[in-house]
Structure formats: C-alpha cells, structure tokens
Amino acid sequence: MKFEAIIRTEHGTGASRRLRHSEQLPAVIYGGGIAPIAISLQHNTIINQMDKAKFYEGITLIIDGQEVNVKPQDIQRHPFKPKVMHMDFIRI
Template identity: 50%
Template sequence: MAETNKFTAEVRNVFGKGASRRLRRSNRLPAIIYGGDEAPVSISLEYIPVFTAQQSQAFYSAPIVLTIDGKEVTVKPVAIQRHPVNGALIHIDFMRA
C-alpha cells in the first residue's frame, strides 16, 4: 500500500496575486481545497515538504492528509500549477476524497 503524505496547512484570509506572491516569498505555497459538501477553503502549505513529496509517485496516487486548525482532511491533488521556466510549484488544487 502506498505511503500517506501528511502536511499542516493554514487557512488563508488574504487573496489575490499580491498576497500569493508574498506567501511564495515566505516559502509558503498557496492552495485550495474543494469538493464534497463543504465550501472551498483557501490554504497555504510549507513549500519544501510539499515540493519534496510531489517528486514521488505516491503524492499523486496515495491519499494526502492535511491538518487544518486541528482537523484532518483527506484530499487528492487535482491541478498543479508550475513556473514555466524553473518548474517551481505555484499553486495546487486539492479535492476532498
């Protein structure tokens, strides 16, 4: 069975291009969680652990557990945006599993 990735996320209250750029400069990755019966939630994750994990196939095939305000949410990545030149992660869309 594939290994489960676990990350701690923070809810984002500031949106837009400028806010996302500030997040990236502070080594955070903007993301969103949608699907299921709940409303979409904008979050941010630590960049380095996510970038390292996404280099393995398990990131795309195994469930990912995000801890948000003490609550665990199981998700799977749906869309990953990357920088066109250097391949850095820019944004991830997660869907609730």
C-alpha cells in the same frame, strides 16, 4: 503522507506573491459538498514529496487540528524554475 496547512485570510495576486516570497505555497481545497477553503503550505515540504507516486494517490492535510483527506487535482508550475505556483486539492 501528512502535511500541515494554514487557512489563508488574504486572497488575490498580491497575497499569493507574498506567500511565495516567504516560501509558502497557495492552495485551495474544494469538493465534497463543502465550501472551498484557501490554504497555504510549506513549499519545500511539498516539492520534496511530489516525485513519489503516493503523493498523487491521496494525502492528509492537517488544518487547525482537523485532518482532511485530499488528492491533488491541479498543479500550476513556474515556467522555468523548479517551483510550484499554486495547487488545487479535491476532497476524497
């Protein structure tokens, strides 16, 4: 599975809310001895693939033309809506 990701320049609650209103999903990639990267993903693209087991085994994120292999580490969901609020990925 491959997904396009965009590096986020704005951080914080307000920036994350603006992303969610525009159908984006804030996320962070960490691990591998490299500094964490804040990214945003298309919410609908991710949520449609989350019910497949292959999603949790490892996916490829394309960031500025560079491929990064990651696994979902933590997923924060909305309390009652079928939405994902934030995701953490770890490099593999």
